[in-house]
Amino acid sequence: xxxxxxxxxxxxxxxxxxxxxxFTVNGVKKIAEVEPRLLLAHLLRQGFRLTGTxxxxxxxxxxxxxxxxxxxxxKSCTMLAVQADGHEVTTVEGLAxxxxxxxxxxxxxxxxxxxxxxxxxGMMMAAKALLxxxxxxxxxxxxxxxxxxxxxxxxxxxxxxxxxxxxxxLRSQS
Amino acid sequence: xSQALDEIKIGGLGxxxxxxxxxxxxxxxxxxxxxxxxxxxxxxxxxxxxxAHARITSIDASRAWEIPGVRLVLTGEMMATRNLAWMPTLSxxxxxxxxxDKVRFQGQEVACVIADDPYIAKDACxxxxxxxxxxxxxxxxxxxxxxxxxxxxxDKENQADNVIxxxxxxxxxxxxxxxxxxxxxxxxxxxxxxxxxxxxECCGSIADFNRATSKLTVYMTTQAPHxxxxxxxxxxELPEHMIRIISPDIGGGFGNKVPVYPGYVCSILASxxxxxxxxxxxxxxxxLISTGFARDVYLDGELALRSDGKILAVRxxxxxxxxxxxxxxxxxxxxxxxxxxxxGCYDVPVGHLTARGMYTNKAPGGVAYRCSFRVTEAMFFQxxxxxxxxxxxxxxxxxxxxxxxxxxxxxxxxxxxxxLLDSGQYGKCLEVGLEAVGYQDFLRQKEEAxxxxxxxxxxxxxxxxxxxxxxxxxxxILGIKMFDSAELRVHMTGKALLRTGARGQGQxxxxxxxxxxxxxxxxxxxxxxxxxxxxxxxxxxxxTYASRSTPVAGAAISMVSRKxxxxxxKLAAHLLEVSEEDxxxxxxxxxxxxxxxxxxxxxxxxxxxxxxxxxxxxPGLENNAYYDPPNLTWPFACYIxxxxxxxxxxxxxxxxxxxxxxxxVRINPMIVEGQIMGGLTEAYAMANMQFITFDAEGNxxxxxxxxYLLPTSWETPGFELHGEVMTPCPHHPIGAKGVGECxxxxxxxxxxxxxxxxxxxxxxxxxxxxxxxxxxxxxxxYRRDVSGAPPVRSDDD
Numbered sequence: 001x002x003x004x005x006x007x008x009x010x011x012x013x014x015x016x017x018x019x020x021x022x023f024t025v026n027g028v029k030k031i032a033e034v035e036p037r038l039l040l041a042h043l044l045r046q047g048f049r050l051t052g053t054x055x056x057x058x059x060x061x062x063x064x065x066x067x068x069x070x071x072x073x074x075k076s077c078t079m080l081a082v083q084a085d086g087h088e089v090t091t092v093e094g095l096a097x098x099x100x101x102x103x104x105x106x107x108x109x110x111x112x113x114x115x116x117x118x119x120x121x122g123m124m125m126a127a128k129a130l131l132x133x134x135x136x137x138x139x140x141x142x143x144x145x146x147x148x149x150x151x152x153x154x155x156x157x158x159x160x161x162x163x164x165x166x167x168x169x170l171r172s173q174s
Numbered sequence: 175x176s177q178a179l180d181e182i183k184i185g186g187l188g189x190x191x192x193x194x195x196x197x198x199x200x201x202x203x204x205x206x207x208x209x210x211x212x213x214x215x216x217x218x219x220x221x222x223x224x225x226a227h228a229r230i231t232s233i234d235a236s237r238a239w240e241i242p243g244v245r246l247v248l249t250g251e252m253m254a255t256r257n258l259a260w261m262p263t264l265s266x267x268x269x270x271x272x273x274x275d276k277v278r279f280q281g282q283e284v285a286c287v288i289a290d291d292p293y294i295a296k297d298a299c300x301x302x303x304x305x306x307x308x309x310x311x312x313x314x315x316x317x318x319x320x321x322x323x324x325x326x327x328x329d330k331e332n333q334a335d336n337v338i339x340x341x342x343x344x345x346x347x348x349x350x351x352x353x354x355x356x357x358x359x360x361x362x363x364x365x366x367x368x369x370x371x372x373x374x375e376c377c378g379s380i381a382d383f384n385r386a387t388s389k390l391t392v393y394m395t396t397q398a399p400h401x402x403x404x405x406x407x408x409x410x411e412l413p414e415h416m417i418r419i420i421s422p423d424i425g426g427g428f429g430n431k432v433p434v435y436p437g438y439v440c441s442i443l444a445s446x447x448x449x450x451x452x453x454x455x456x457x458x459x460x461x462l463i464s465t466g467f468a469r470d471v472y473l474d475g476e477l478a479l480r481s482d483g484k485i486l487a488v489r490x491x492x493x494x495x496x497x498x499x500x501x502x503x504x505x506x507x508x509x510x511x512x513x514x515x516x517x518g519c520y521d522v523p524v525g526h527l528t529a530r531g532m533y534t535n536k537a538p539g540g541v542a543y544r545c546s547f548r549v550t551e552a553m554f555f556q557x558x559x560x561x562x563x564x565x566x567x568x569x570x571x572x573x574x575x576x577x578x579x580x581x582x583x584x585x586x587x588x589x590x591x592x593x594l595l596d597s598g599q600y601g602k603c604l605e606v607g608l609e610a611v612g613y614q615d616f617l618r619q620k621e622e623a624x625x626x627x628x629x630x631x632x633x634x635x636x637x638x639x640x641x642x643x644x645x646x647x648x649x650x651i652l653g654i655k656m657f658d659s660a661e662l663r664v665h666m667t668g669k670a671l672l673r674t675g676a677r678g679q680g681q682x683x684x685x686x687x688x689x690x691x692x693x694x695x696x697x698x699x700x701x702x703x704x705x706x707x708x709x710x711x712x713x714x715x716x717x718t719y720a721s722r723s724t725p726v727a728g729a730a731i732s733m734v735s736r737k738x739x740x741x742x743x744k745l746a747a748h749l750l751e752v753s754e755e756d757x758x759x760x761x762x763x764x765x766x767x768x769x770x771x772x773x774x775x776x777x778x779x780x781x782x783x784x785x786x787x788x789x790x791x792x793p794g795l796e797n798n799a800y801y802d803p804p805n806l807t808w809p810f811a812c813y814i815x816x817x818x819x820x821x822x823x824x825x826x827x828x829x830x831x832x833x834x835x836x837x838x839v840r841i842n843p844m845i846v847e848g849q850i851m852g853g854l855t856e857a858y859a860m861a862n863m864q865f866i867t868f869d870a871e872g873n874x875x876x877x878x879x880x881x882y883l884l885p886t887s888w889e890t891p892g893f894e895l896h897g898e899v900m901t902p903c904p905h906h907p908i909g910a911k912g913v914g915e916c917x918x919x920x921x922x923x924x925x926x927x928x929x930x931x932x933x934x935x936x937x938x939x940x941x942x943x944x945x946x947x948x949x950x951x952x953x954x955x956y957r958r959d960v961s962g963a964p965p966v967r968s969d970d971d
Contacts, residue, residue, distance in 0.1 A: 054374075
């Protein structure tokens with residue numbers, strides 16, 4: 001029920017402040033005890049071993065660490081873990097169900113929207129936030145919504161197509 | 175009637191097969207270096223120099239040692255006791271691992287801390303006190319050779335100045351004679367700015383030394399794991415069979431992940447000393463300011479021209495800024511990479527190139543950033559020079575190129591600098607591009623727009639890129655010949671495991687390599703697993719960069735598949751009870767020539783290899799191949815861009831971008847197009863915004879993504895791709911050529927030429943990249959060339 005850090009060392013001093021937070025990760029309630037300075041991205045990656053959330057730039061530019069917090073796209077390298085207290089966090093690992101991929105995941109594969117794959121989770125999470133709000137986006141809407149996420153491999157054209165593909169599938173399902 | 179399999183249906187050559195690797199990436203289940211956690215793993219952080227050139231007077235790490243959770247602090251002095259303070263580079267120079275005497279660029283590694291937690295390691299780095307005595311700083315080649323310039327590499331014996339090499343290639347006398355006979359000489363001088371490949375994933379490693387077995391395993395972000403293994407064996411003096419380099423999923427490479435970096439070495443030593451796994455993951459600033467940069471070359475050249483437009487000769491000089499250590503990753507024979515491939519696609523009778531390399535107080539590198547060893551600079555200069563020369567002649571840009579192209583019937587064609595072009599249809603590619611962009615129409619629109627005060631421009635860039643090093647006669651890195659390899663194991667049920675010496679970083683090897691096997695053997699691509707990147711299991715190869723994987727490792731896959739097929743033929747003859755000569759092959763199946771209905775599938779042959787082989791035959795169905803290419807492959811590309819420049823702000827927008835790529839046979843057209851679009855985006859980036867420069871004190875301007883601008887989905891234009899021209903490579907087993915880098919190599923000149931065309935009436939000859947709005951505005955307003963060479967000009971110039 002609760003995932004905590006490994007106790008890596010016996011000699012971590014007791015004066016390191018620790019905060020207890022309770023939040024939801026991919027639909028499951030979690031409790032964690034964290035240093036106040038710990039970034040959410042690091043809690044997800046190292047604490048929860050949800051390594052689909054990547055850290056690329058440390059300065060909130062690249063968007064590889066994008067997750068959803070209460071449905072909004074947030075760069076988790078610029079949010080402290082303690083700020084997630086009481087909130088609902090969704091990572092790329094929460095996109096697919098056990099049996100079915102999310103249409104965004106299918107779309108990225110169908111339209112060759114990824115190459116090295118490093119930016120992909122962040123791209124898909126930013127795109128999910130867009131599609132949740134705007135199920136029928138134009139190419140321009142998509143380009144604007146993803147402009148906080150950098151990709152060095154694809155040139156974006158196929159990423160835009162991937163999101164359009166997913167939008168269409170989602171509309172046909174609803 | 176043929177019972178051959180449908181090649182597209184089995185995912186063979188030409189199938190736009192969806193990518194296998196996507197299945198894990200879209201689920202967030204990739205396995206990048208930073209995702210790996212080993213039991214008892216410690217974390218390393220590097221302390222870097224804040225100044226560009228200084229003597230280290232003291233390092234006090236005592237406060238760092240006191241922080242709970244700190245396990246080790248490494249300094250240059252400690253490295254030196256193990257003979258590891260310096261390491262060899264890939265270009266026969268040395269590079270400091272941790273600085274001992276001096277720091278020679280901002281961001282240089284000074285110390286590192288290994289701790290229980292990365293946060294503690296960072297805290298401890300901040301607690302280290304280093305005192306510096308600052309020295310004069312050199313940030314460009316002009317300063318490097320100025321009288322009285324401090325010698326940056328005073329650590330080297332016999333290094334009296336800052337010149338690394340003075341190199342020449344070509345025919346000086348012949349070139350001089352041709353220039354003497356020219357009707358006209360056209361000149362151009364420019365700076366190709368320093369850039370950083372900047373994959374989103376930074377560099378990192380996890381070193382895991384096991385005292386019990388003496389085995390060192392290193393997981394690392396490397397494009398060339400076998401070269402790293404060799405380097406570790408030589409540098410750390412560990413036996414090579416006790417070193418295992420594993421390159422897991424790589425979050426983009428682009429040449430940045432070829433060199434050996436100090437962080438790798440430090441993590442290895444730390445793991446040996448502490449006998450625990452040590453993880454080092456660089457932060458973005460560390461990556462941008464210290465790891466392999468690209469370009470930073472000053473190019474100065476001229477063309478001897480006949481008045482009818484024929485080029486008679488080319489003369490060029492380059493001054494390259496290599497930073498503090500000469501650590502280019504490139505073939506050892508050529509000091510400035512393949513820069514002398516310039517003007518290869520034109521029938522230029524003679525040429526002479528001189529090149530000088532200089533040390534400066536900047537980060538080392540000179541990596542092949544999405545290109546084949548400095549060809550980006552070569553082709554950029556070529557196409558900017560072509561643009562300027564056509565204007566000087568008063569000739570149409572397309573016509574000038576048509577006149578000078580190597581003609582279809584001239585192949586194989588020897589270039590003035592000694593390369594041998596393999597094949598191509600250069601004129602046809604240009605015509606396809608001109609047609610697609612509506613060339614004549616656009617020239618009319620441009621004139622109409624001019625009447626309304628609007629500035630439209632069109633830029634053409636055509637080039638043939640040398641891809642796929644070696645052959646081994648000419649190409650080696652540190653003496654290791656540049657061949658590549660493949661190993662194929664067919665299991666008894668006809669499923670297969672393929673391993674190569676390459677290491678993809680997004681190019682889709684797991685998908686396309688299986689397609690080559692499908693093409694050669696008729697085993698469906700989905701039945702072939704592809705593995706790369708583990709030196710304990712993969713055959714020796716030189717890795718993936720310089721678009722060499724398809725030309726070299728891809729060829730090895732064909733060759734090993736053919737060896738398998740040759741053995742399968744014997745098995746088929748045995749099963750069909752006929753002699754081998756009576757057996758014919760069609761995709762997926764052997765049959766009896768005289769009775770085509772009698773046949774056996776490749777899968778049946780595989781089963782027989784384990785269960786029913788003829789007497790005396792060695793069991794099993796596996797083999798390997800080492801492929802030494804007879805020549806480079808020479809794809810051709812034509813890129814045409816149209817732009818509109820705002821005369822009031824200098825901002826320019828791309829109206830249209832057409833790309834015609836002839837890369838020979840396309841294994842997976844979807845992946846090829848993806849590669850081209852990625853390259854075009856990097857071309858646009860270089861032309862528009864992406865550069866790293868330095869102030870006069872050697873501070874890196876562009877040390878994070880707020881200052882180092884990369885294009886987003888918002889700015890990046892759309893691209894129109896054309897693949898209808900296809901000239902197979904005559905010497906590649908399946909006729910394929912390299913392609914992944916052409917657009918990044920040939921693209922920048924198309925964008926720049928388009929803007930230069932738009933501002934042509936000002937008489938401005940050159941604006942250095944990136945064509946930032948202020949530079950274009952300055953050119954328009956003051957009608958002068960704009961140089962971007964560092965240090966950045968002060969406002970009162």
